[in-house]
Amino acid sequence: MAGPVTLSDVAREAGVSLATASRAINGSPTRTVGPELRARVLAAAERLRYSPDANAQAMARGRTTSVGLVVHDIADPYFSTIARGVAHAAGRAGLQVILASTEQDPSREVDIVGLLRRQRARAIVIAGSRYDDEGATTALRDALDGYMTSGGAAAVIGQPVLGTDAVHIANVEGARALARAVHERGYRDVAVLGGPTNHLTARERRDAFTAELAALGAPVPDERVLVGRFDHEGGGRAMTHLLESGERPQLVFAVNDVMALGALAAVRAAGLVVPDDLALAGFDDITTLRDVVPGLTTVRIPLEDVGAEAMRLVLEAGHGAPRVVEVPTHVVLRESTPSRT
Structure with missing residues (x-):
């Protein structure tokens, strides 16, 4: 067979519709395929050496394998270290991180959440302090409510004011x-x-x-x-x-x-x-x-741990009240403040 093998080729080989072949290989959040029919499709795929697209599988099941991480400033080492913790935890769960920076613009957060919702990201982590701005807080909270209602999981690293799980620093x-x-x-x-x-x-x-x-x-x-x-x-x-x-x-x-x-x-x-x-x-x-x-x-x-903890929350997200994890801090005295006594 010339060219890459497609799912349509597998469906034709198995004698089933394209939709049935997709449900058998990629899965579906609402419909299943009987075991005999699924075995026939998988056998056809093996004969043709068909390699399924991991992203297509995730989309068929209702969510992709991506996690959106939204930060205020990608150049700030505070956020880059948090991002490393998120990325490590996501990688262990077989997920990939999409990083977005708001450049300190609260309206960008709302836009990014909307984009991630349309892309059916599995989870969203928003890292960064909230502002004393009721309008911006309400707009973001509404955007996250819509995303979570559609099946996504969300957590914020910062003040727990968005109706999501939160990692709050002491x-x-x-x-x-x-x-x-x-x-x-x-x-x-x-x-x-x-x-x-x-x-x-x-x-x-x-x-x-x-x-x-x-x-x-x-x-x-x-x-x-x-x-x-x-x-x-x-x-x-x-x-x-x-x-x-x-x-x-x-x-x-x-x-x-x-x-x-x-x-x-x-x-x-x-x-x-x-x-x-x-x-x-x-x-x-x-x-x-x-x-x-x-x-x-x-x-x-412990910034890297903070990122990992936020990932834990979204991976274990349930339907109960929002959880808040308090992260302790401690003082590190160095040469810039020598004793005067």
Whole structure:
């Protein structure tokens, strides 16, 4: 037989319709083929050396073998490490990951969920903080409701506000623990690079850190809490503004490590040195920190485990109430915050 063997060739060889051959080989979520007829089709396929298309099999059964992973920024090491955990867990389950980046645009999340629903992806994992935006939250929640109603499974890595299973990181506990740790090292004069005001993760970390310091008798003045983008550029700009204002606190806390790295670059550009001129701390413990000098004090999140846990949730998805898995964090003290006592 010239050319590749098709399913139509198998159907003709077995003396059955194309639909029957497809159900016998690929399966079907609604109709089955009797054992004798299925055996005849499979024998014909073997004689013709027909190789079924794995994607076609999955589509025939109602779902593909793909998992959609939606992140805010593909270049951020925070998300790339989560993606590695998702990909490893998906691979062990025989699934493949489709990665999509929203570039911090909430409307893109809705569009991507709609696309994955049309493509009949088996599951969707959305990684990234939610925003204080009721309209955007409602729109995404509705899109995910429609996807899950059609048979898909979904989980979010972040705040559990979308009606799905969620992996929630202990931001509040981690920020409070960091505040206690730097206070014990003698830091009293502190500034915070707090990220955007409507970013829930930034808010959780910022507010918990400043509340704990206030409880310890070292409140952070409002003018020492700077807002800005939740990225390298945002950290750099906020630190530059702080230094140009004439302020030089004992310690600066950036609410994520990428912002802290931007702040470190700004300190060096100003001709200053961490930790000699001021101390610096971040949050996340991204892999990039392995190459940073001095070593950055931070709050460690097991990011790869977070991705794997989100995959576990979607693979074991049921029909009960949404589950929330809390992921603990812990402080890692390094050279960027030496003891002052």
